[in-house]
Amino acid sequence: MKNRxxxxxxxREWSQADLAQRLEVSRQSVNAIETGKFDPSLPLAFKLARLxxxxxxxxxxxxxxxxxxxxxxxxxxxx
Amino acid sequence: MKCLTxxxxxxxxxxxxxxxxxxxxxxxxxxxxxxxxxxxxxPLAYPLAVLPAIPMLGLLAIFGLYLAExxxxxxxxxxxQSMLCGIGGxxxxxxxxxxxxxxxxxxxxxxxxxxxIFWVFLGLSIPVLLAxxx
Numbered sequence: 001m002k003n004r005x006x007x008x009x010x011x012r013e014w015s016q017a018d019l020a021q022r023l024e025v026s027r028q029s030v031n032a033i034e035t036g037k038f039d040p041s042l043p044l045a046f047k048l049a050r051l052x053x054x055x056x057x058x059x060x061x062x063x064x065x066x067x068x069x070x071x072x073x074x075x076x077x078x079x
Numbered sequence: 080m081k082c083l084t085x086x087x088x089x090x091x092x093x094x095x096x097x098x099x100x101x102x103x104x105x106x107x108x109x110x111x112x113x114x115x116x117x118x119x120x121x122p123l124a125y126p127l128a129v130l131p132a133i134p135m136l137g138l139l140a141i142f143g144l145y146l147a148e149x150x151x152x153x154x155x156x157x158x159x160q161s162m163l164c165g166i167g168g169x170x171x172x173x174x175x176x177x178x179x180x181x182x183x184x185x186x187x188x189x190x191x192x193x194x195x196i197f198w199v200f201l202g203l204s205i206p207v208l209l210a211x212x213x
Contacts, residue, residue, distance in 0.1 A: 026084040029153035032212040038153050 003060045005034045008052045022051055084154045092145035099141060103134035135194050142201075157212075161204045168200025169193055 009019055016034070020027040023044070032038035039060075040048065049056045110130050113119060119127055142162065149155040173193055179185045 025151045026086065026154055028084065028209065028212065029151055032153050035213070037212045038156070041152050044152060 088148040095141045099134045099137045107131045157208050161201045164204030165197045165201030169197040
């Protein structure tokens, strides 16, 4: 599953460790989710959505990387 | 064993694991000593002989407890997968060894070692599993 965690994190200038601390998970977990090698559970996906003040669909998608990574939270809110 | 992570659940696991392992290291020579010097027989010999197995089995319960207490779902997944690797590795080694014992008469593998084989495979699989997720 593709995700925009890296972009969302970069927008806030958070490191993986910063995000991990906010989510109360390990940095390894954030890295595994970010690289698309581990799909988070629904509760963790909701936690991420709340943290980034957006929807789960705005973070995770089955779209290709190029289609998905160009989107921003601002654009999603307008849509 | 390669550290899964350093959260409270993992720290509790390492503490419990170490404590139980120390207990095993104390019970094992003590049991051996009793059997060598006092040659216990009858009903008392059975629970005494099983005594060192209790902390060994306790280690499995401690790992299970860690999986139940671990709040980080990724770490929990790696823990479960490492346990499967431990089980798979143990079954593979013991099955292959069994056939080798039967057909080419290699040295007998004492069943006591199966739990050690399990922990070796479990421990070795963790860094491999973590590397796969990088």
